[in-house]
Amino acid sequence: MSRFLNQQYQSLEAYTPGEQPRDMQYIKLNTNESPYPPAPSVVEAMTGEQVELLRLYSDPTAKGLKDKLAGLYGVKPENVFISNGSDEVLNFAFMAFGGNGAVFPDISYGFYEVYADLYAINAEKIPLESDFSIDYRKYCGKNKLVVIANPNAPTGMTIPVWQIEEIVKSNPDSLVLIDEAYVDFGGETCLPLIGTYDNLLVTRTYSKSRCLAGGRLGYAFGSPAVIADLEKIKYSTNPYNINRLTLLLGEKTVEAESYYQEKCREIEATRAWTTQQLAGLGFTVLPSKANFIFVKTDQMDGGELYKKLKEKGILVRHFTNPRICQFNRVTIGTKQQMQTLIDTVKEVLYENQ
Numbered sequence: 001m002s003r004f005l006n007q008q009y010q011s012l013e014a015y016t017p018g019e020q021p022r023d024m025q026y027i028k029l030n031t032n033e034s035p036y037p038p039a040p041s042v043v044e045a046m047t048g049e050q051v052e053l054l055r056l057y058s059d060p061t062a063k064g065l066k067d068k069l070a071g072l073y074g075v076k077p078e079n080v081f082i083s084n085g086s087d088e089v090l091n092f093a094f095m096a097f098g099g100n101g102a103v104f105p106d107i108s109y110g111f112y113e114v115y116a117d118l119y120a121i122n123a124e125k126i127p128l129e130s131d132f133s134i135d136y137r138k139y140c141g142k143n144k145l146v147v148i149a150n151p152n153a154p155t156g157m158t159i160p161v162w163q164i165e166e167i168v169k170s171n172p173d174s175l176v177l178i179d180e181a182y183v184d185f186g187g188e189t190c191l192p193l194i195g196t197y198d199n200l201l202v203t204r205t206y207s208k209s210r211c212l213a214g215g216r217l218g219y220a221f222g223s224p225a226v227i228a229d230l231e232k233i234k235y236s237t238n239p240y241n242i243n244r245l246t247l248l249l250g251e252k253t254v255e256a257e258s259y260y261q262e263k264c265r266e267i268e269a270t271r272a273w274t275t276q277q278l279a280g281l282g283f284t285v286l287p288s289k290a291n292f293i294f295v296k297t298d299q300m301d302g303g304e305l306y307k308k309l310k311e312k313g314i315l316v317r318h319f320t321n322p323r324i325c326q327f328n329r330v331t332i333g334t335k336q337q338m339q340t341l342i343d344t345v346k347e348v349l350y351e352n353q
C-alpha cells in the first residue's frame with residue numbers, strides 16, 4: 001500500500017477471483033466458464049475489418065445490443081442496461097441503491113460483501129438455513145437493498161419466483177436485486193415481474209451460459225427509472241464501458257440463441273450424470289440448477305481433496321469459510337472432462353485410504 005491511498009480504502013479487502021494459473025494445462029473446473037466455444041457465427045464475426053474499426057469509440061448507448069436483448073426477452077429497450085460483465089452492474093447497483101444498507105445471504109457470491117465495503121454500506125448477512133436454502137421471509141420488509149443470487153452461488157440452489165415476488169412486494173421503498181448469472185441452466189427467471197414492480201433489478205451475464213467470460217459482457221433488466229439511474233452512474237464513470245468488439249459479439253450471440261440453448265441442455269445432462277456418479281462414490285451433492293455442483297465427502301477433508309485434485313491436473317474451487325470448507329465447487333465441463341474428474345476422484349479416495 002502506498003501512503004497516498006485514501007484512508008477509507010486502507011482496510012478494504014478486495015475480491016479474490018478463482019485462480020487462473022499459467023503453470024500447466026489444467027482441466028479447469030474452478031470458475032464456472034463454459035467448456036464450449038462461442039457459436040461459429042460469433043467467432044466468424046471477429047474480422048480484421050472489425051478490429052480496424054477499434055480506432056472509433058464504441059456506441060455508448062449500446063442501442064444495437066439493447067434492441068436485440070429486448071426482442072429476445074420480450075421487454076422494452078428502456079428496461080435494459082448493458083455492463084462490462086455483470087460485476088459492473090452489481091458495482092453500480094451497490095453505489096446507486098445501497099444508501100439504506102444492504103442485505104444478502106452469508107453464503108453467496110463473495111463480491112457482494114466487497115461492494116458493500118467499498119461504498120461503506122452497512123451489510124446485514126442472513127445465514128442460509130441448515131440445508132443451505134434461503135428462507136425468503138427473512139428478507140421481507142427489510143427496506144434495504146436486498147441482493148440474492150438465484151440460483152445461489154456457490155450452492156447452486158434456487159428460490160421460487162413467488163418467494164422473490166413476496167420479497168419485492170414487501171420492500172416497496174428499496175431495490176431488490178436478483179442476480180441471475182446462472183439462470184440459464186434450468187432455473188426460473190423472475191424477469192416477468194419487472195412489468196409489475198418498479199423496485200426489481202435482474203442481472204445477467206454472458207460469462208457462463210454465453211461462453212464469453214473473456215469478452216466481459218453483462219446486462220440487467222429493470223424499470224425505466226432504475227435503468228436511467230444506472231445510466232447516470234455509467235455516464236459519470238465510463239460512458240464507453242463496452243468495447244466495440246464485445247458489443248458486436250453480444251449481438252451475434254443473441255442471433256445464435258438456439259446454439260446456446262443446446263449447450264445449456266448439454267451442461268444440464270452432464271450435471272445430472274456427474275451428480276449421480278459422485279453420489280455413487282458417497283458424496284453429498286447439493287441440488288444444483290447452475291453450471292456447477294457443490295459437493296463434499298466424509299471420506300476426505302475438503303481442502304485436502306482440492307489439493308490432491310490440483311496435483312493431478314484438475315482445478316476446482318475451494319472456499320475457506322468454515323461453514324463450507326468441507327465442500328468444493330465443481331464447474332460442469334464436457335462429458336469427457338467430467339469422466340476424467342470422476343476417475344481422478346476415485347484415484348484420490350483410493351490413495352487416501
Ligand SMILES: *Cc1c(COP(=O)(O)O)cnc(C)c1O
Binds near residue numbers: 086088149204216
Ligand atoms: C460469475 C458471476 C457474476 C459475474 O460475472 P461477470 O463475469 O462479471 O459477468 C455475477 N454473479 C454471480 C453470482 C456469478 O457467479
